[in-house]
Amino acid sequence: MSSLVQGSSALQAGLVSCHSCDLLSQNQHSVHQALQCPRCGADLHSRKTNSIARTWALVIAAFIFYVPAMVLPITKVSSLGTSQSDTIMSGVVLFIQTGSWEIALVIFVASIIVPMMKLLILVYLLVSVQKKSNKGMRDRAKLYRLTEFVGRWSMVDIYVVTILVALVNLGVIADIDAGPAAFYFAAVVIITIFAARMFDPRLIWDEIDDNGDDR
Amino acid sequence: MSEEKQTVYENIPAAVVKEKKSISLIWLIPLIAVVIGVWLSVKALNEKGPTVSISFESADGLVAGKTKIKYKDVTVGLVEDIKFSKGLANVIITASLDPEMRPYLTASTKFWVVRARLSGGKVSGLGTLLSGAYISLAPGEEGKKVRKFVGQEVTPPLVIDIPGSRYTLTSSTLSSLDVGTSIFYRKLKVGEVIDYQLTEKGDGLRIEVFIKAPYDRHVLESTRFWNVSGIDVELSADGVQIKTESLSAILLGGIAFGEKKGLGKKTKADEGREFQLFATETKAFEKSYSRKEQYLMYVEGSARGLVVGSPVTFFGIHAGEVIDMQLEYDLSDDSFKIPVLIELQPDRLTIVGQEAGKKLPAIEDLVSRGLRAQLRSGSLLTGQLLIDFEMYPEADIAEVYYEDGIAVLPAVPTSLAAIKSSLQGLMHKIEKMPLEEIGHNLNGVLEGVNKLANSGDLQDTLENLNKASAQMNKTLATADGVVAGFDESSAAYQDIRKTMNELSAAARSLRLMMDYLERHPDALIKGK
Numbered sequence: 001m002s003s004l005v006q007g008s009s010a011l012q013a014g015l016v017s018c019h020s021c022d023l024l025s026q027n028q029h030s031v032h033q034a035l036q037c038p039r040c041g042a043d044l045h046s047r048k049t050n051s052i053a054r055t056w057a058l059v060i061a062a063f064i065f066y067v068p069a070m071v072l073p074i075t076k077v078s079s080l081g082t083s084q085s086d087t088i089m090s091g092v093v094l095f096i097q098t099g100s101w102e103i104a105l106v107i108f109v110a111s112i113i114v115p116m117m118k119l120l121i122l123v124y125l126l127v128s129v130q131k132k133s134n135k136g137m138r139d140r141a142k143l144y145r146l147t148e149f150v151g152r153w154s155m156v157d158i159y160v161v162t163i164l165v166a167l168v169n170l171g172v173i174a175d176i177d178a179g180p181a182a183f184y185f186a187a188v189v190i191i192t193i194f195a196a197r198m199f200d201p202r203l204i205w206d207e208i209d210d211n212g213d214d215r
Numbered sequence: 216m217s218e219e220k221q222t223v224y225e226n227i228p229a230a231v232v233k234e235k236k237s238i239s240l241i242w243l244i245p246l247i248a249v250v251i252g253v254w255l256s257v258k259a260l261n262e263k264g265p266t267v268s269i270s271f272e273s274a275d276g277l278v279a280g281k282t283k284i285k286y287k288d289v290t291v292g293l294v295e296d297i298k299f300s301k302g303l304a305n306v307i308i309t310a311s312l313d314p315e316m317r318p319y320l321t322a323s324t325k326f327w328v329v330r331a332r333l334s335g336g337k338v339s340g341l342g343t344l345l346s347g348a349y350i351s352l353a354p355g356e357e358g359k360k361v362r363k364f365v366g367q368e369v370t371p372p373l374v375i376d377i378p379g380s381r382y383t384l385t386s387s388t389l390s391s392l393d394v395g396t397s398i399f400y401r402k403l404k405v406g407e408v409i410d411y412q413l414t415e416k417g418d419g420l421r422i423e424v425f426i427k428a429p430y431d432r433h434v435l436e437s438t439r440f441w442n443v444s445g446i447d448v449e450l451s452a453d454g455v456q457i458k459t460e461s462l463s464a465i466l467l468g469g470i471a472f473g474e475k476k477g478l479g480k481k482t483k484a485d486e487g488r489e490f491q492l493f494a495t496e497t498k499a500f501e502k503s504y505s506r507k508e509q510y511l512m513y514v515e516g517s518a519r520g521l522v523v524g525s526p527v528t529f530f531g532i533h534a535g536e537v538i539d540m541q542l543e544y545d546l547s548d549d550s551f552k553i554p555v556l557i558e559l560q561p562d563r564l565t566i567v568g569q570e571a572g573k574k575l576p577a578i579e580d581l582v583s584r585g586l587r588a589q590l591r592s593g594s595l596l597t598g599q600l601l602i603d604f605e606m607y608p609e610a611d612i613a614e615v616y617y618e619d620g621i622a623v624l625p626a627v628p629t630s631l632a633a634i635k636s637s638l639q640g641l642m643h644k645i646e647k648m649p650l651e652e653i654g655h656n657l658n659g660v661l662e663g664v665n666k667l668a669n670s671g672d673l674q675d676t677l678e679n680l681n682k683a684s685a686q687m688n689k690t691l692a693t694a695d696g697v698v699a700g701f702d703e704s705s706a707a708y709q710d711i712r713k714t715m716n717e718l719s720a721a722a723r724s725l726r727l728m729m730d731y732l733e734r735h736p737d738a739l740i741k742g743k
Contacts, residue, residue, distance in 0.1 A: 025228050039228075053242075064252045068252065
């Protein structure tokens, strides 16, 4: 039973399934070589192609975009001649100062913590896979699922901004504009979602019981 | 196990090996991210201007991260931080400015806080009511770059980069004026108050005004400035007159100017000239002068008739008034003295002939040339006295000296005293006259006359005169008879009448003949 749980994956069994025609074919070559379905000619992948490199690329891009998303103003509120630009962090501070710490908490968690945590989790997963770690695989799988699940919810901030921009448009009296950070923040969220999708969670389990049996 | 595997998967075909791409396109995304990141940071670095620190006494209305720095109402910077200086004496404001302001941040750059205020016919800084105060900047001239500034606590005078002239007005009070108060010329706004300050003595104010370029040529030497704050209501026989410059002047005050009619120079006033600010237009143009100079003089003899407010005249022209007088007893020479404090209005004196390059002589010079004060009778009826100044070149030499900083002017004896002394002289002469002798002689004459009247000669003469007149009467009666004898019934009369008739008949026939001859001149030859 334990051998089954620890057991062999299709890859370890030297098999690969075609995504297109579902033909099971033998993979007598290296994992990292590009294969073709002998029946329908579709590309065969035991694992997502270039998963680690692609995820890394997107994670790095997301990290770069994270900086302007935090530093630049996300909203520009003009009211009766005065205009005020707020970054995400200054907005949080403002909400705390005005006493609405619940809203501050929501924004802080959704806009600052979650994107950063996602990126850090992905980095951790990538590093652990690359180091061929075989510890805490279940936990890492859970982290991955969490990342994938939570991904779309990071867009809350962008939704809030878009709704505000659309709603508060009273000309001179009050007007809200999206700041440049909105673009970068959206980029961070979207790129992180793609990065999570690019990551192949099967890579976590590849290190199980890899005791030199032929692959 | 592998053999088993092979038997199980015998029928499974082997996958075909495909050529592998060397580098994944996915790396374009971080590349783009890097490019955008670099571009953003370069942009941010480019946009980041100089950071300056300005110290103010108070940060009233200033908010870090919100308060803007403006020049000509264009935002050129933002206050980033507000901190205390060491010892908590001041606040130090750290502000970032636009890079384009970099060359103008020199030692002469000025910063001051602008708050909302109502002045000068306009609501300046209305925006600050909503947006809060902002810091205004006046760029400095080129020079060494400075990053630490001391903010101006008072709004500095208008930064003049517009053509025009500055003048100084002197006034005893500020009234409702303020920096920015409008200046009107013929009800046209032509300038504004740019600064005011108390004089060193504290006896008045010096108000700096700025008149814009085309209008400053209407500021003449004889121009008068007056306050037009509020409404000037005048009640007179003509009815009620209400004068006001403009609505904003009613609410916020203002200064108007106009030229004085009549005598006075019509040349343009030099920039920086000092003018007096009058309270009203009427006061500006009536002959009143508030530049006053005080002098002291000692009156000899009685000052009866001299009161506070008595006029002081120069060559008979009103030039000031007595403002105080008192009686003093001088122990040093045991005498009574009456010091009289007078006030002269030097503006009443129009100075001409400046082209000669001379200056008005000092009062000392005038005194040495004979300027003297004198008590004179202003009115014989009331006995009021006045003080008159005139040149007495032959007067005793006197000098101006100062008592408590007030010049003491020499006086000549009052004219009343002079009259008194000449009257006394007259009395002396009258006294000296030989009145008794004259009386004696007169008596003798009268006696002679008396004798003559009483003598018989006069009687005889009168009798002869009587006789002569009786004779005369007779002669006249005879003449009457002659005239009476010549009447209608007398023969002489008849004769004369007859002769006259004859004569007139002759004349008639002569006329007939003449008529005929006129019509028939040939009758002379041919006959009738």
